[in-house]
Amino acid sequence: MAGRASLIAIALILAALFGVAFANSSSPGDFGITLLSGLFQGMLLFLVASGLSIVFGLMDVLNLAQGSYFMVGAYVAYDAQHAGGVIDLTSVLPDPNLRFIGAVLAAIAVGALLGYLLERGLLRPLYSRPIFQLVLTFGVSLVALELVKFIWTTTPYSWTELFGVRESFFELFGQRFSTYRLFVVGMGIALIVAIGLLLQRSRIGIIIRAGVEDREMVQALGINVRAVFTLVFTLGCAIAAFGGAVAAPFLGASTTLGNIFLLQAIAVVVLGGMGSYSGTAVGSVLVGLAIAVAQDTAIGTAFAALPSITPMLLLVLVLLVRPSGLFGKS
Amino acid sequence: MQSLTPSSRGGWLRGYWLPALLLVFLILFPFIVGALTESSPFGVARGDRMVMRGESVRWQSVLIEVYILAILAMSYNLLFGFTGVISFGHALFFGTAGYVLGLLLEYTALETGVALALGVLAAIAVCGALGLLIGFVTLRLKGVYFAIFTLAVAEMFFIFFGRWQLTRAEDGFAITDLPVWLDPSQSRISFYYVALALAVLTFLFIRRLVNSPTGAVFKAIRENEDRAQSMGYNTLNYKLLSITIAGMLAGVAGILQVILNKKVGPELLGVSYTVDPLLMTIIGGIGTFSGPVIGASGLHFLDVFLRDAELVIAGITIDIANIWALLLGVIFILVVIVFPFGIIGTWQRRRATRKQRAVTTGHPPSA
Amino acid sequence: MSSILEVRDIHTFIGQFHILEGVSVSVTTGGITVLLGRNGAGKTTTLRSIIGLTPPARGSIHFDGKPIQGRQSHNIAQLGIGYVPEHRAIFRSLSVRENLQLAERRSGDFARKADFIFDLFPDLKRLIELPGGNLSGGQQQMLAVARALVPENRLLLIDEPSEGLAPVIIEQLIAAIQRLSSQVSVLLVEQNFRVASKLAQSYVIIDEGHSVAAGAMADLVQDKALIQRYLGVA
Ligand SMILES: Nc1ncnc2c1ncn2[C@@H]1O[C@H](COP(=O)(O)OP(=O)(O)O)[C@@H](O)[C@H]1O
Numbered sequence: 028m029a030g031r032a033s034l035i036a037i038a039l040i041l042a043a044l045f046g047v048a049f050a051n052s053s054s055p056g057d058f059g060i061t062l063l064s065g066l067f068q069g070m071l072l073f074l075v076a077s078g079l080s081i082v083f084g085l086m087d088v089l090n091l092a093q094g095s096y097f098m099v100g101a102y103v104a105y106d107a108q109h110a111g112g113v114i115d116l117t118s119v120l121p122d123p124n125l126r127f128i129g130a131v132l133a134a135i136a137v138g139a140l141l142g143y144l145l146e147r148g149l150l151r152p153l154y155s156r157p158i159f160q161l162v163l164t165f166g167v168s169l170v171a172l173e174l175v176k177f178i179w180t181t182t183p184y185s186w187t188e189l190f191g192v193r194e195s196f197f198e199l200f201g202q203r204f205s206t207y208r209l210f211v212v213g214m215g216i217a218l219i220v221a222i223g224l225l226l227q228r229s230r231i232g233i234i235i236r237a238g239v240e241d242r243e244m245v246q247a248l249g250i251n252v253r254a255v256f257t258l259v260f261t262l263g264c265a266i267a268a269f270g271g272a273v274a275a276p277f278l279g280a281s282t283t284l285g286n287i288f289l290l291q292a293i294a295v296v297v298l299g300g301m302g303s304y305s306g307t308a309v310g311s312v313l314v315g316l317a318i319a320v321a322q323d324t325a326i327g328t329a330f331a332a333l334p335s336i337t338p339m340l341l342l343v344l345v346l347l348v349r350p351s352g353l354f355g356k357s
Numbered sequence: 358m359q360s361l362t363p364s365s366r367g368g369w370l371r372g373y374w375l376p377a378l379l380l381v382f383l384i385l386f387p388f389i390v391g392a393l394t395e396s397s398p399f400g401v402a403r404g405d406r407m408v409m410r411g412e413s414v415r416w417q418s419v420l421i422e423v424y425i426l427a428i429l430a431m432s433y434n435l436l437f438g439f440t441g442v443i444s445f446g447h448a449l450f451f452g453t454a455g456y457v458l459g460l461l462l463e464y465t466a467l468e469t470g471v472a473l474a475l476g477v478l479a480a481i482a483v484c485g486a487l488g489l490l491i492g493f494v495t496l497r498l499k500g501v502y503f504a505i506f507t508l509a510v511a512e513m514f515f516i517f518f519g520r521w522q523l524t525r526a527e528d529g530f531a532i533t534d535l536p537v538w539l540d541p542s543q544s545r546i547s548f549y550y551v552a553l554a555l556a557v558l559t560f561l562f563i564r565r566l567v568n569s570p571t572g573a574v575f576k577a578i579r580e581n582e583d584r585a586q587s588m589g590y591n592t593l594n595y596k597l598l599s600i601t602i603a604g605m606l607a608g609v610a611g612i613l614q615v616i617l618n619k620k621v622g623p624e625l626l627g628v629s630y631t632v633d634p635l636l637m638t639i640i641g642g643i644g645t646f647s648g649p650v651i652g653a654s655g656l657h658f659l660d661v662f663l664r665d666a667e668l669v670i671a672g673i674t675i676d677i678a679n680i681w682a683l684l685l686g687v688i689f690i691l692v693v694i695v696f697p698f699g700i701i702g703t704w705q706r707r708r709a710t711r712k713q714r715a716v717t718t719g720h721p722p723s724a
Numbered sequence: 725m726s727s728i729l730e731v732r733d734i735h736t737f738i739g740q741f742h743i744l745e746g747v748s749v750s751v752t753t754g755g756i757t758v759l760l761g762r763n764g765a766g767k768t769t770t771l772r773s774i775i776g777l778t779p780p781a782r783g784s785i786h787f788d789g790k791p792i793q794g795r796q797s798h799n800i801a802q803l804g805i806g807y808v809p810e811h812r813a814i815f816r817s818l819s820v821r822e823n824l825q826l827a828e829r830r831s832g833d834f835a836r837k838a839d840f841i842f843d844l845f846p847d848l849k850r851l852i853e854l855p856g857g858n859l860s861g862g863q864q865q866m867l868a869v870a871r872a873l874v875p876e877n878r879l880l881l882i883d884e885p886s887e888g889l890a891p892v893i894i895e896q897l898i899a900a901i902q903r904l905s906s907q908v909s910v911l912l913v914e915q916n917f918r919v920a921s922k923l924a925q926s927y928v929i930i931d932e933g934h935s936v937a938a939g940a941m942a943d944l945v946q947d948k949a950l951i952q953r954y955l956g957v958a
């Protein structure tokens with residue numbers, strides 16, 4: 028658990044973010060928009076970072092291809108939703124809302140399959156050479172990027188199909204809020220809780236937590252740790268692809284998504300404390316809010332690059348105070 | 358104890374005649390190409406100026422690029438191959454050096470020669486300091502922190518310089534002010550020799566360093582840092598030293614690149630200058646002296662030759678240029694899995710086992 | 725007498741290092757065999773070779789007459805071998821209950837064995853919801869042994885259980901292991917010669933990666949020269 032210093036650090040960061048957000052906004056509605064946007068980005072980050080964090084904790088593998096799964100998820104969802112492309116669902120699922128569900132499921136399936144193949148086919152031979160695993164996942168991220176360029180070209184796609192879920196709004200404090208964003212935030216929170224419960228209550232959760240401490244001993248108790256690795260890795264990749272799919276209606280699909288989200292997710296995981304699940308959840312929200320606040324602040328100023336370097340700035344700040352991250356063990 | 362990569366002994370293909378021959382060949386190279394293609398190694402005279410035209414001059418450029426990449430890869434190998442510290446942001450040093458030099462040359466009122474000298478010194482110093490700083494912040498923690506931090510800082514610099522109006526953001530700026538003897542568009546052959554000399558010096562320097570007592574500690578850290586620590590070495594200081602030197606050498610490569618292209622831009626900080634040295638080191642042979650050089654020249658020549666080639670599969674024509682990065686990535690993954698010690702490393706291991714087999718029977722299972 | 729475990733002339737490498745250079749051990753069914761030897765002799769590595777954590781490169785290991793060398797650790801454990809590592813390697817962040825549940829091989833293992841385990845180590849019942857890291861050294865050792873009792877094991881590999889524990893606790897542990905041995909066979913590593921001689925019926929001495937002597941414990945107790953030579957205790 029986090030010590031008092033970490034809790035104070037979290038409270039201070041939140042207070043600072045809220046303070047700046049409040050100073051920037053002219054009305055409660057404005058403030059609410061920033062908040063929702065921050066939570067939305069935080070949840071997207073969590074979807075990439077959770078897999079990164081659990082896989083690192085359990086397997087000591089920092090999967091530098093995790094961002095690629097997010098990117099691939101976005102492309103698959105885009106492709107499945109819109110007419111033409113590799114997967115064309117328009118005739119099978121004419122209703123755009125239903126088709127969106129199909130698109131998200133397709134992205135999850137592709138993410139899971141690619142994750143499974145990566146772990147079983149490429150990482151497994153390298154467990155005795157951890158540094159090469161890092162190098163390998165880096166190589167996979169390059170190949171994934173090139174494959175995406177090959178299949179979908181380098182031109183970014185922006186989501187053009189307007190449909191119910193994506194376009195509905197609700198009003199509060201005289202501002203229009205996107206229902207879809209709220210929905211993603213809700214789903215993200217549900218997922219945080221679900222994964223937390225899985226880790227705390229289920230047998231597989233006990234195995235994962237035990238494996239984080241001492242893999243060999245788990246194996247010596249008669250548990251097939253490698254099979255658990257495969258499962259966890261596959262799940263992590265599927266969740267990242269899911270993140271890409273639900274982000275696509277807002278962010279579209281582009282080749283830069285992978286790197287952006289990988290770097291931000293890494294910032295989240297390190298800031299939260301490598302291998303700590305609660306740290307990753309809290310870190311995601313903090314970084315998401317920080318980006319949203321930075322976006323508001325940077326509009327119309329010379330600091331156009333501010334939002335993109337905000338996660339790293341926050342990370343450096345936290346590491347100066349706590350070198351092993353908010354929830355990390357010294 | 359047998360070290361992981363039996364590189365330090367044996368060295369270049371038995372004795373020194375081969376490297377000596379190679380060096381002579383590289384020194385004569387502009388003239389050999391010139392003689393073969395009937396072109397002047399000095400370019401074509403037009404009035405009182407020399408214009409850089411012709412096969413010899415063109416091939417000098419290709420080799421200069423090889424020397425630059427080789428220096429970058431050797432610097433990467435010092436860090437990753439010999440000290441066991443992995444960086445995912447080597448472009449940071451490469452590009453930062455370029456910007457520092459460019460800023461001094463183009464944005465100060467100093468006289469060209471002074472600006473150049475100051476720029477080179479400042480660029481190298483800044484790279485060293487940057488390495489030291491990142492190392493200092495991250496190296497006490499697990500190894501991945503350094504890798505992550507270099508990745509993150511490189512990306513931050515990339516974004517920053519891509520948007521900084523002073524250095525003309527994404528477009529970058531041109532270097533107009535260079536002494537004639539160093540200017541590749543006025544006297545390429547002298548710049549060719551500068552780059553060759555620096556590449557050779559880097560090679561000799563790294564070999565000297567790695568074979569020194571300091572280098573022995575680097576290798577001990579790579580094999581098992583805890584053990585090195587328990588032997589009484591302050592491993593943090595040695596890793597910082599390795600990073601500082603590697604950062605400065607990568608800076609040298611960046612300086613040469615800026616002079617060659619006479620241009621500074623954010624692409625110098627882009628991911629490809631991190632990927633290239635990593636790839637070249639791994640394919641050539643990590644933790645060997647000649648591996649990065651072989652990797653750099655092999656990959657760059659392939660790139661040059663294949664850039665305009667086409668591949669016809671089942672009636673579909675594919676430009677190699679379009680899938681070059683994809684091919685590289687696939688080769689990279691295959692090498693990591695199948696030949697983790699690269700071309701030179703695998704060859705050296707084969708030789709070592711053959712020798713060992715001749716001496717003893719009963720082998721440890723391969724690690 | 726039949727033996728449940730037959731280790732014949734195994735050679736084990738860790739990285740480049742040849743750690744075991746010919747170790748043979750036999751454990752009789754229903755008995756306690758003790759592995760003796762100086763620090764660094766290779767006792768732990770022998771246990772780890774049997775359970776498959778450092779697989780031997782040569783030699784054979786038979787459990788119940790079937791060869792098990794070269795199989796993966798979890799497969800070996802599932803045959804009915806429990807491993808109690810040195811330094812009380814319990815999971816510190818898991819509660820006592822979770823530590824025990826983790827060891828289940830079929831669901832309900834823990835429920836079936838709970839009475840037996842709490843009878844043997846009454847302390848654990850009281851501590852059941854505490855994180856393993858909060859337990860005292862003796863309690864952690866008991867948890868480590870208890871964990872190996874959750875599934876139906878026929879052989880326990882126990883590595884230096886008495887190390888660093890107070891005499892009272894050691895007595896408790898001796899009593900517990902003695903009671904256990906009516907149900908499972910035990911291969912025990914024990915530096916404390918008094919404890920070893922109290923518990924075991926037979927012994928194997930390991931020195932510098934070789935098994936150098938074996939026989940009945942009763943004979944070893946008499947053989948002061950042998951003890952002096954390999955164990956350095958009189
Ligand atoms: N991971 C390792 N790397 C190198 N040597 C090791 C390793 N583990 C154990 N050893 C060596 O193997 C020998 C036997 O160790 P061990 O089996 O733990 O001895 P024991 O349990 O009898 O004290 C020791 O000399 C030890 O130094």
Ligand SMILES: [Mg+2]
Binds near residue numbers: 767768810
């Ligand atoms: Mg031991």
